[in-house]
Amino acid sequence: MEVERLPISAALKGKLVSAGYTSLSLLSSLSPSHLARDLNISENEALDILKYAPHDGRIDTSSGHHVINGAQTAWDMLHEEELLTRITTSSVDIDNILGGGISCGEVTEIGGVPGIGKTQLGIQLAVNVQLPIHCGGLGGKAIYIDTEGSFMVERVLQIAEACRDGMSANNTISQNVHAGQVGMQPKDFLENILYFRVCSYTEQIALINYLEKFISEHRDVKIVVIDSITFHFRQDFEDMALRTRLLSGMALKLMKLAKKFCLAVILLNQVTTKYAGGSFQLTLALGDSWSHACTNRIILYWNGNERYAYIDKSPSLRSASAPYAVTTRGIRNSVSNCKRIKLM
Amino acid sequence: MANRPISEMGLPRSIASVFAARNIRTAKDALSLTEFDLMELADMGLAEVTSALAHIGERVSPPCQTALSLLEQRVQNDQLAGHLPTGLKGLDEALFGGIPFGVVTELVGPAGIGKTQFCLKLSLSASLPTRHGGLDAQVIYIDVESKFSSQRLIEIGAKSFPEIFHMRGMAQEMAGRILVLRPASLAEFTESLQQIKILLLERRVKLLVIDSMAALASGEFEHGASKINPLGWHISFLKSVAELSRIPIVVTNQVRSQSSDEAWRYNFQVGTRRQDLEDTSKYDSHLIAALGINWAHAVTIRLILETISGERFIKVAKSPMSPALAFPFSITSSGISLLNDDGIEVAGQEISTIHCHGHSEIIHSDTLQFHRQ
Numbered sequence: 001m002e003v004e005r006l007p008i009s010a011a012l013k014g015k016l017v018s019a020g021y022t023s024l025s026l027l028s029s030l031s032p033s034h035l036a037r038d039l040n041i042s043e044n045e046a047l048d049i050l051k052y053a054p055h056d057g058r059i060d061t062s063s064g065h066h067v068i069n070g071a072q073t074a075w076d077m078l079h080e081e082e083l084l085t086r087i088t089t090s091s092v093d094i095d096n097i098l099g100g101g102i103s104c105g106e107v108t109e110i111g112g113v114p115g116i117g118k119t120q121l122g123i124q125l126a127v128n129v130q131l132p133i134h135c136g137g138l139g140g141k142a143i144y145i146d147t148e149g150s151f152m153v154e155r156v157l158q159i160a161e162a163c164r165d166g167m168s169a170n171n172t173i174s175q176n177v178h179a180g181q182v183g184m185q186p187k188d189f190l191e192n193i194l195y196f197r198v199c200s201y202t203e204q205i206a207l208i209n210y211l212e213k214f215i216s217e218h219r220d221v222k223i224v225v226i227d228s229i230t231f232h233f234r235q236d237f238e239d240m241a242l243r244t245r246l247l248s249g250m251a252l253k254l255m256k257l258a259k260k261f262c263l264a265v266i267l268l269n270q271v272t273t274k275y276a277g278g279s280f281q282l283t284l285a286l287g288d289s290w291s292h293a294c295t296n297r298i299i300l301y302w303n304g305n306e307r308y309a310y311i312d313k314s315p316s317l318r319s320a321s322a323p324y325a326v327t328t329r330g331i332r333n334s335v336s337n338c339k340r341i342k343l344m
Numbered sequence: 345m346a347n348r349p350i351s352e353m354g355l356p357r358s359i360a361s362v363f364a365a366r367n368i369r370t371a372k373d374a375l376s377l378t379e380f381d382l383m384e385l386a387d388m389g390l391a392e393v394t395s396a397l398a399h400i401g402e403r404v405s406p407p408c409q410t411a412l413s414l415l416e417q418r419v420q421n422d423q424l425a426g427h428l429p430t431g432l433k434g435l436d437e438a439l440f441g442g443i444p445f446g447v448v449t450e451l452v453g454p455a456g457i458g459k460t461q462f463c464l465k466l467s468l469s470a471s472l473p474t475r476h477g478g479l480d481a482q483v484i485y486i487d488v489e490s491k492f493s494s495q496r497l498i499e500i501g502a503k504s505f506p507e508i509f510h511m512r513g514m515a516q517e518m519a520g521r522i523l524v525l526r527p528a529s530l531a532e533f534t535e536s537l538q539q540i541k542i543l544l545l546e547r548r549v550k551l552l553v554i555d556s557m558a559a560l561a562s563g564e565f566e567h568g569a570s571k572i573n574p575l576g577w578h579i580s581f582l583k584s585v586a587e588l589s590r591i592p593i594v595v596t597n598q599v600r601s602q603s604s605d606e607a608w609r610y611n612f613q614v615g616t617r618r619q620d621l622e623d624t625s626k627y628d629s630h631l632i633a634a635l636g637i638n639w640a641h642a643v644t645i646r647l648i649l650e651t652i653s654g655e656r657f658i659k660v661a662k663s664p665m666s667p668a669l670a671f672p673f674s675i676t677s678s679g680i681s682l683l684n685d686d687g688i689e690v691a692g693q694e695i696s697t698i699h700c701h702g703h704s705e706i707i708h709s710d711t712l713q714f715h716r717q
Contacts, residue, residue: 152447153415191412199406209397212398234576235580245381270638273607299612305691
C-alpha cells in the first residue's frame with residue numbers, strides 16, 4: 001500500500017489505514033480540517049500528511065493527472081463538490097433555491113437597493129456560520145469587513161439572541177447536547193465575529209492582501225463578509241481603468257482564498273442605474289467587468305411589497321426567486337399568503 | 345495609514361530600494377498597482393511581488409477586534425447608551441434610544457415639513473446637561489439656507505424644557521453652546537470640515553447638524569461641476585469622523601420629482617411601471633430624495649417626513665435595526681410632537697416612498713400659527 005511508504009509516524013499510518021485511507025488518491029481532495037476530524041489528529045499533522053497527497057503528483061502514479069502542476073480531474077473535483085458544506089441563511093425558501101445554503105469554496109456577490117437587507121443577510125450569515133453542522137452552520141468563526149460603518153453591534157446582539165433561542169428550542173426536542181456546545185450564548189456569537197473597519201480603498205486592498213496570512217493563523221474562520229465591496233471604489237475614483245484592474249485583482253485573491261481554505265466569501269454590492277434596452281434599469285455597481293468577476297450573484301429586490309432574492313448568476317443553480325423577510329430576529333421566511341418560489 | 349512610507353514597512357532591503365528607485369514611495373503607491381504592474385515596474389518575479397504586497401498589507405491593514413469587544417467598548421465609553429434621544433417617545437423606541445452615535449442619520453422630506461424644526465429640537469437636546477438627558481456639549485449647526493431662527497430655538501427650549509429654561513442664564517448658556525455656520529459654497533463647507541473635525545475629536549462638540557446637504561450640492565451644479573459624485577468625498581469624511589469621535593451626525597436632504605423614466609427594476613424583472621404610476625397618481629406627486637442613489641446607500645439611517653391627506657408622518661425608512669414604522673406628528677410651539685407613540689407598520693416598499701399630498705395647506709396654516717405666538 002502506498003500509505004506505508006509515507007515518511008510519517010507509524011501511529012499516523014495506523015490511523016490512516018483504519019480510517020479507510022488505503023491509497024493516496026483518496027486523500028487528494030480532502031481539506032486538512034476534514035482529515036483532522038476524520039482521524040482525530042491535529043490540523044498540523046493532517047497538513048503534513050496531505051503534503052504527500054497527489055496534488056503535485058510526486059508519488060501517485062496510478063492516474064495521469066499530475067502532468068500539469070495543480071491540476072485536478074473533474075472526477076476528483078466531483079468528490080470535493082459533494083463535500084462542499086453550506087451555510088444556512090435562516091430562510092428555508094432561500095436555502096432551497098441555493099441548494100441548501102451559501103456554499104463554501106466560492107465567492108458569492110449579493111447586491112440590492114438601500115434598505116433591502118444586504119447588511120442584515122451579511123450579519124445573519126456571520127452568526128449562522130457559528131452554528132453546529134446539524135443546525136445549518138459550520139461551527140466556525142466569521143470575518144466581517146465593514147467598509148461603510150453599517151455594522152451595528154446592537155443588531156448583531158439581537159440576531160445572536162434569536163439564534164440562541166432557536167437553538168435551545170431545538171435542543172429540548174433532540175436532547176442533543178455535545179460537549180462544548182452546551183448552549184452558545186449571544187456573547188459567544190459576538191466573540192466569534194472578527195471585525196475589521198476599513199476606511200479607504202488602500203486599506204481594503206491591504207487587508208485583502210493580508211487575509212491569506214491572517215486566515216492561516218485563524219483556521220476556524222469559515223466565512224468572510226465584505227460589507228460593502230463597493231463603497232470605497234465609488235467615491236472619487238478618477239482612474240477608471242485602474243479601478244477595474246484593482247477590482248479584478250481583489251476578486252481573484254478572494255477566489256483563491258475561498259478555494260484554499262474552503263470558506264464562503266460574501267461580497268455585498270450596491271446598485272446603480274444603466275441605460276439598456278431603451279430604458280433605465282437597475283444594475284449592480286462597479287461596472288460590466290466586475291460583473292464577470294464573482295462566481296455567484298444574488299440580487300435582493302422588491303416585488304410589490306415583498307422582499308425577494310434572485311439567483312442572477314451561478315454555475316450550477318438554476319435562476320430562481322424566493323421571498324424572504326427581515327424581522328427583529330433576523331432573516332426569516334416570508335409569511336405572506338401568496339408567497340411562491342418563482343422559477344425563471 | 346495608507347500614506348506611510350515604504351521605508352517604514354520593514355521590507356527586505358533589496359525590495360525596498362527597488363521600490364524607491366521606481367518612485368513607489370508610500371504604501372498607497374504600492375497597493376494601487378496590480379501585481380502585474382509591480383512585476384513589470386520593479387522587474388521582480390510573482391512570488392516576490394506577492395510576498396511584498398502581503399507584507400505591506402499586514403502593516404497597513406486596520407486592526408482586528410471581536411464584535412464582543414466592540415460592544416463592550418460602546419457600553420463602557422458611550423454616554424446615554426450611544427443614542428441621542430429625540431424626545432419623541434415612539435421614534436426613540438424604534439431607534440433603540442434615539443439618533444445613534446457614530447453614524448450619519450438623514451432627514452428627508454418636502455419643503456416646510458419640519459426638518460429644520462426637528463434639527464432645532466435635537467440641537468437643544470444635545471446641549472442640555474446630562475442630568476436632564478442631554479450630552480452637555482456643544483453643537484455645530486451648518487445652516488446653508490439661513491433657516492436657523494434663534495427665537496424659535498429659545499421658544500422650543502422654553503416650551504419643551506421649562507424647568508431648565510426658566511432658570512436664570514440657562515437660556516443663554518444653552519443657546520451659547522450651539523455654533524451656527526453659514527457656508528456660502530460647497531468649497532467653504534469643505535474647508536470648515538477640517539476645523540470641525542478637530543473640534544469633534546477634542547470631544548467638545550458632540551452633535552453635527554447639516555441643514556441641508558442638498559442645498560450645498562445643488563449650488564455646484566450651477567457652476568457646471570464635472571464630477572459625477574460631488575459629495576462622494578464628503579459622505580466618506582462625515583462617516584469616518586462620526587465613527588472616530590462617536591457622535592451623531594444629522595443631515596437633511598430635499599426631495600425632487602421623479603421623472604417617468606427613472607430606473608426602478610432590474611433586467612430580469614417583468615412588468616410595466618405604468619400600473620404603479622396610475623394607482624398612486626391619485627395621491628402623490630412622485631417624489632424621491634435628492635442626491636441620488638449613491639447617497640442613499642451611504643447614509644446609515646434615513647428618516648422620511650411626508651404628508652398624506654394633510655397629515656404629517658415621520659417614518660423610519662432605512663435603519664439596520666428598526667422595524668418599518670410611521671408616526672403621525674405635528675409641529676407645535678415645543679417643536680415636533682408625535683400624535684401616536686405606537687407607530688403604524690408600513691409594509692414593503694411603501695416605507696421608502698415620499699408622499700406629498702395636501703402639503704401646501706399645511707405650510708400656510710403653520711406660518712400663521714407661529715406669527716400668532
